[in-house]
Amino acid sequence: MNGTNASLMSFVSVCVLGLLLMAAGCTQSQPDTAASTPGSPDAPEQENYTSNETLVAFVESAVKEKALAEFSDPNGTFVRGELYIYAYDFNNTTLAHPFDPEKIGVNRAEELDAFGNPYTRQFIDAAKKGSGFVRFYYINPAHDRTVESKLGYVMKVDEDWWLGSGVYTGRADPETGESRETQEQ
Numbered sequence: 001m002n003g004t005n006a007s008l009m010s011f012v013s014v015c016v017l018g019l020l021l022m023a024a025g026c027t028q029s030q031p032d033t034a035a036s037t038p039g040s041p042d043a044p045e046q047e048n049y050t051s052n053e054t055l056v057a058f059v060e061s062a063v064k065e066k067a068l069a070e071f072s073d074p075n076g077t078f079v080r081g082e083l084y085i086y087a088y089d090f091n092n093t094t095l096a097h098p099f100d101p102e103k104i105g106v107n108r109a110e111e112l113d114a115f116g117n118p119y120t121r122q123f124i125d126a127a128k129k130g131s132g133f134v135r136f137y138y139i140n141p142a143h144d145r146t147v148e149s150k151l152g153y154v155m156k157v158d159e160d161w162w163l164g165s166g167v168y169t170g171r172a173d174p175e176t177g178e179s180r181e182t183q184e185q
Contacts, residue, residue, distance in 0.1 A: 071096035082142035099141040113137040114147040127162035131155040
């Protein structure tokens with residue numbers, strides 16, 4: 001991949017992640033169902049787009065357990081297909097995950113992604129700095145649980161825990177650890 005394509009991929013990834021976090025739909029009241037986003041009839045409504053700061057404000061204003069329960073609900077406000085929010089504490093214990101409820105309460109410090117990377121430790125390193133991006137390889141629940149490349153974004157909530165989300169970037173190539181879509185460009 002040449003420098004221009006790499007820069008373009010990085011820019012697109014950052015834009016998609018920004019939209020992902022905005023699409024988390026941090027609303028405390030039901031959105032007006034009459035409003036719709038132009039394009040696809042299945043597209044999220046405009047009212048469901050929000051900022052990172054609004055997401056953190058929701059967590060701070062809600063009882064932590066209520067927020068974690070909502071993040072863990074596969075049919076909840078913070079799940080849009082393969083876009084969802086997960087939460088961990090700084091000891092690397094899963095606090096919320098809508099598609100891996102069996103992992104809630106489990107310390108995942110030693111867990112490796114599909115290519116042997118200690119991705120949860122990388123999450124913590126980024127979250128301790130306030131926020132950051134981590135590339136890892138994870139099962140995509142929307143694609144028959146196949147392993148795909150994923151670009152995650154994490155954000156510190158307070159000194160005890162952090163939130164994350166991410167966008168799948170395509171099936172991972174077991175030989176290179178890159179998404180096949182990235183290799184083709």
